Amino acid sequence: MVTRRHAVGAHYGLMDWLIQRLTAVVMAVYTLLVLGIALWNGGIDYPLWRQLFAHDGFKLASFLFMVALNYHAWIGARDIVMDYIKPVGVRLVLETVSVVVLVGYLGWTIQILWGHA
Numbered sequence: 001m002v003t004r005r006h007a008v009g010a011h012y013g014l015m016d017w018l019i020q021r022l023t024a025v026v027m028a029v030y031t032l033l034v035l036g037i038a039l040w041n042g043g044i045d046y047p048l049w050r051q052l053f054a055h056d057g058f059k060l061a062s063f064l065f066m067v068a069l070n071y072h073a074w075i076g077a078r079d080i081v082m083d084y085i086k087p088v089g090v091r092l093v094l095e096t097v098s099v100v101v102l103v104g105y106l107g108w109t110i111q112i113l114w115g116h117a
Helices: 013-041 046-053 056-084 088-114
Strands: none
Touching: 013 046, 013 056, 046 056, 056 088
């Protein structure tokens, strides 16, 4: 006799696992890029840092790194909250605070990368 089991819950498992791996790859590639630049130039000093961020391509790569980092963090934080926080009201508050903080970080990233000092 075969019994079919139906999974219940949010059904995020495989998709979130895949997204976390993809965001990790994006972050690793960016990290290797910065490390390669540092090794090629014998380190990173302030003039080189300013020169790197003078190019829109590096700014865009840095922004994509931050988007990947924030999405990666959101999946991890949401999974932890869903697994360990049982009162739904507390869970909703923690998830909302997490989203507000992560969106704030992205806004701050935009301000740093493209804001005018």
